[in-house]
Amino acid sequence: MGGAASIKDVARAAGVSVGTVSNVINRPETVGEGTRARVRAAIEQLGYVRDESARQLRSGSSRIIGLLVLDLGNPFFVSLARGAEQAARAAGLGVMVCNSAQQLADEADYLALFAEQRVRGVLLTPADAEGSGAAALRRSGVPFVLVDRLAAGLEACSVSVDDVGGGALAAGHLLESGHRRIAFAGGRHRLQQVADRRRGALQALAGRDAVLLDLEVDGLDVAAGRDAGARLLGMSPRPTAAFCANDLLALGMLQAAFAAGLRVPEDLAIVGYDDIEFAAAAAVPLTSVRQPAEAMGRTAAEMLAEETGPGGAAHRHRQVVFEPELVVRRSTSVVPLPG
Amino acid sequence: MGGAASIKDVARAAGVSVGTVSNVINRPETVGEGTRARVRAAIEQLGYVRDESARQLRSGSSRIIGLLVLDLGNPFFVSLARGAEQAARAAGLGVMVCNSAQQLADEADYLALFAEQRVRGVLLTPADAEGSGAAALRRSGVPFVLVDRLAAGLEACSVSVDDVGGGALAAGHLLESGHRRIAFAGGRHRLQQVADRRRGALQALAGRDAVLLDLEVDGLDVAAGRDAGARLLGMSPRPTAAFCANDLLALGMLQAAFAAGLRVPEDLAIVGYDDIEFAAAAAVPLTSVRQPAEAMGRTAAEMLAEETGPGGAAHRHRQVVFEPELVVRRSTSVVPLPG
DNA sequence: CCGTCGGGATGAAACGATTCAGATCGTGGG
DNA sequence: CCCACGATCTGAATCGTTTCATCCCGACGG
Known part of the structure; x- marks a missing residue:
């Protein structure tokens, strides 16, 4: 293999012009049956593979x-x-x-x-x-x-996805379950998705005699969730529920709760967001807001x-x-x- | 923007040849200071971006x-x-x-x-x-x-990674913990990694009066783990431990165990493989074989x-x-x- | 027998960048 | 004053493909 075979090599091997080879590849119906077979055989035999960069250069796309x-x-x-x-x-x-x-x-x-x-x-x-x-x-x-x-x-x-609506769904569900002190893990994050979910939650809680407590996070992963969970446990009075900006945070928080001997949901209810597969697979399956x-x-x-x-x-x-x-x-x- | 600017447009705008523009881009030290500045300005002004497919075609790499x-x-x-x-x-x-x-x-x-x-x-x-x-x-x-x-x-x-060694580690650990009936979730999978881990486990168990029970799976994900877990629960006598070919299977099995009211590890010990982040974050943190x-x-x-x-x-x-x-x-x- | 028609095949231009043999020019040594 | 030299810049060839204007040729109608 001294470098890959080009369309020119194929043309030579099949005894046709390069234009014909190109036609066999891109518009086979315009080529005679015999020629087509000969060219295909040559392609096969030389292991020819079209060079996409050349194609792209010429065709522009x-x-x-x-x-x-x-x-x-x-x-x-x-x-x-x-x-x-x-x-x-x-x-x-x-x-x-x-x-x-x-x-x-x-x-x-x-x-x-x-x-x-x-x-x-x-x-x-x-x-x-x-x-x-x-x-x-x-x-x-x-x-x-x-x-x-x-x-x-x-x-x-x-x-x-309607993140404001999703946030409202989550908070509304916690409200209906009787919670009034609800933590939001995600805080005032610069990601718009997080801000929207928070806003939705606030809307759902407005005028319902309930309070949303911001838990700032410095990431949106499991470790950050553990960290946020640890901080939540130190709050007093402790929130009875947490809405997490995504499931990774929720899983981390779940772990922090377990580590502290809390029962979920009896001592702390948790709602995640995204409904990733691991949410259902957690030992305490997570309530979550599903996004398709x-x-x-x-x-x-x-x-x-x-x-x-x-x-x-x-x-x-x-x-x-x-x-x-x-x-x-x-x-x-x-x-x-x-x- | 009628199509992206090419090196030719830059050359024209800067009043130099295309070769010089190319030199400014690839070997700036060979170009005079003034020319370099002029070309750079033209590049900036036209928003020129090198076309990688052309570069690749010519340079071959x-x-x-x-x-x-x-x-x-x-x-x-x-x-x-x-x-x-x-x-x-x-x-x-x-x-x-x-x-x-x-x-x-x-x-x-x-x-x-x-x-x-x-x-x-x-x-x-x-x-x-x-x-x-x-x-x-x-x-x-x-x-x-x-x-x-x-x-x-x-x-x-x-x-x-030495998968045979890893399998031996996992099985050896279960053996030391007193287990003698150990299930292997992964079975006779066609993936070599799985086969090797199983082989390692068998080696560790050889001559130790312990038995490895194959649980076939039709995937290597959480759902397959749940399924394997359900089958494990039906075995009698039930294995006291399970070694799973990866952590996803282990998480699924963990979930199946919880669903059936079993305690982990008291009723069933579980070892996973890979040590993904979710292994540590599970409500019952998973013992696992870490791969870097x-x-x-x-x-x-x-x-x-x-x-x-x-x-x-x-x-x-x-x-x-x-x-x-x-x-x-x-x-x-x-x-x-x-x- | 001639003109036409159309299926099939051809060959060269074009795409945008790189590279290299040369051209150009100012300079300093002889 | 001439020449070699280095620094700078030019222009054309080249990469592999697509595309298109042509060309070839056998068939067919008149």
């Missing part, structure tokens, strides 16, 4: 889309990525998954990488509320879909494929908003549920 | 590596990917993460995608024991590193960068084997550990 998620360590985003990958494959596209880890600098780096690669488009879960990533994309003219965040105005498509992660990823990829595919000129930006759904499990219900 | 993992739903592989991404970035490379979901067909599809993209190299966690993926890579001449699997012979670099996932990913990417970088001709394939480490937690220790 790439076959991969970039997906930049906030945190690959969160199964919610993994599900989202899986959905996107699935839809992309159905559209003949590949996905390049990258992890911004909520760092603006990393986000910018990866967007630059995507720009150099001339990706077909980008699915972005923005790392800040201001939308600097989206602004950069718009400036460079790369089509993009905002994921897990509503696009302001009509600048782009977006796929999101896979559907979100799938929808986003489909919209991008539509926008950047043939006929994309007629594309109108759309905002798809999914409704969250409360899934009640043991962590908030003293009386065991059926099943 | 890509700046991205492909990473194909068995299961992105398993945090172990997410950590591994994170480590790889980190090392790749340090080497100026991008990573394209894909998920074979243990399906040979998907593995082949993604490897074909990588081949078309002419990726710099591939990090592969093989989906079968026979190594058909590796064979395909060798045939197409793409450099690759086997991850989480020892490379037979000297065909390639590999980064793996991030270090594995990092090492693999570094080896690939070395092999495919300048001076790669002198590269000799190496097999790096990490040692697993037993992490004992509540799920196997009746007497609570300090801390």
